[in-house]
Amino acid sequence: MKVRRWMTAGAVAVATVAALNTVPAAAGKPYDPTSQTLGALGLRHGLQVGTAISMDALNDADDPQYRKIAATEFSSVTAENVMKWESLEPTRGNYNWGPADQLVDFAKRNRQRVRGHVLVWHNQLPEWLTGGVADGSISKPELRELLRRHITTVAKRYQGRIWQWDVVNEAVSDPWDTPPTLHYKGFWAEHLGPGYLADAFRWARAADPKALLYYNDYNIEAFGSGNPADDKTQFVYDMLRRLRAQGVPVDGVGSQGHLGTQYGNYNTFQVTEALRRFTSLGLVTAFTEVDVRSQLTEGVRAGDSEEINPRLQASAANFSVLMKACLAVRSCLSYTVWGFSDNHSWVPGWFDDPPEGLATIYDENYQPKLAYHEIKSDLILAGPPYVLPRLAPKPRR
Template sequence: MTVGVVAFATAAALNTVPATAGKPYDPTTQSLAKLGLRHGLQIGTAVDMAALNDASEPQYRKIVATEFSSVTAENVMKWESLEPTRGNYNWGPADQLVDFAKRNRQSVRGHVLVWQNQLPTWLTSGVADGSISRQELRELLRKHITTVVSRYQGKISQWDVINEAVSDPWDNPPTLHYKGFWAQHLGPDYIADAFRWARAADPKALLFYNDYNIEAFGSGDPADDKTQFVYDMAKRLLAQRVPIDGIGSQGHLGTQYGNYDTLQVAAALKKFGALGLVTAFTEVDVRSQLTEAVQAGDEAEINPRLQASAANFSVLLKACLAVRSCLSYTVWGFSDKYSWVPSWFNDPPEGLATIYDENFQPKRAYYEIKSDLIFAGPPYVLPRIAPKPRR
């Protein structure tokens, strides 16, 4: 009974809004960060450190500091950035982000410890020419994870330990499998090893597997349903007492696709939650094809894309709000000016992927996210459940 009363009182306090007779409370003036706190939900963004440090872009720095309660390094915590030459670490940009977050009372998501992309040349070339053996490669991975996680122990709340380790149905072969550099050279056991090494380096950080195209279940067949494959993988890891705490769903969507509805996405989050895992949306953006008409400024082409984008951002957020084990919602950059999409998706060209335009003006997606945070509440949306890192 006491626990129930406390829980009810806590929920009531979180949903109480300050106001005076002369100045009614207006939630629309609040930041995404403050509105997220009402639900115990972290609202985050990936950060481009060059833009953050650019004196000619004060608006970028201001928005990062005021709108978000969590930050993720877009690139500066990846291996090629941290250790460009063997044994020589470049901690400066990553340290700057962690210090920035501390000054602004923000949490930090660590991205990423193990990924087959953006590896240092000295590592990949050493493996290719045989100068780095399999045994040495495994030791280098252990050392990298231990060194990085230990440096930021107590400063990073969530780590993407493994990123994008599973193939796609359109790959060759089409049957889903473990893909990439690490699976090729160490076999799939590297995944369990990485989680154990990360846990040894930081007993309190939450450790995630992170991937794209796992927003909802499809066929339910692990041979061609990536979400099912990841679910089965996580279940096996837990059975082996591997200290995996959560699943990160990246949330890279496109308005040209069918995508998902809120109930489908919430069902996936609940299924991972039933395993005892927390979840998070970690890299949300919604890109659109930049047709000639869009590039020419044709509103009849632009407006439907902006509306579809807002709807997709909203679907993921509403699903997260509905599931108490979903702890954070991070957009992968917030301004089209610094989005990774145009440089990566250029045939055909794509863009319009974020919640602010190139002039740092909020788009329809921003306001849709804000309204979701404002109007969601009990009994269907409750404060987050605080997890304990798995040992």
């Protein structure tokens, strides 16, 4: 899967631009692109616009609007929690496939693609696994075999039904961690060493030859100092370059896109450059968990528009920066928001000191926010020569 091989399709792609940008119109009635969904507008560019799905919300009979939007607005879905290890195998050897199967079936009924999340992560692991390692009843060789078996079992079950797999999630530390020098972090690095990454991708490829296999992480939207000791994006870039050079079947990198309006934010060109540099390694890219949180000050909680409006505007700008950068780089295959409504966002439950929220593209009453309209306008107004159809990669063997 090399970039120069993709470029041979360039002439064909350019020739199809007119067809991709042709829009339907009823006789005597002008076409209104604003009436189209985000998913449909993304497909004009070959881009999947998706959302993470909460199965509790999807199954809530008292909240039909959630299911309606989830089924119609997006062209791809990601399991928010039900494909994580603690959900799939709560007791050793006993898999609970029901919720994950339900999500995959939901996507099939609604003609949506599925991003699998996640095969290997140091969080949300079952207690029997972490407890067994802690008390010595699970040895390191057995732990490695358990990881291989888990990846193989899950990937094989959904073979042919998962488009992109987040194979390894968040393997790299942050500059504010201890020690501050960037390093491989978490349960798997501690007990198996960094070689588990290559193992995980090879096991996933053996189990599913056709899914696109991603490394997924946060705070890699743009490069900083360029020093891998404190620039997480550079550290991940160097890591993926080494893995690719070793023949490890990494197909893509997912930049999560968890941003906040209280920080100094990126511009479109910074993010575009990061995507292009990852593309230069022969990788496809994606934004996998986009949300933009804001601090919930007393004024915000009291409904003060002078405090709320600037936050909504800053949030919309951040969502739009990531969308425009994705559109500009043909290897960026998907843009996924991490939940679409504020009443089902993970942010308030996680960021509570100080409290944060307002992180999604719909408010608590399922009304589209400014962020929704801005990324919709990005999709509508984008086109040649700067935005061309997505490239069609082949999974790396």
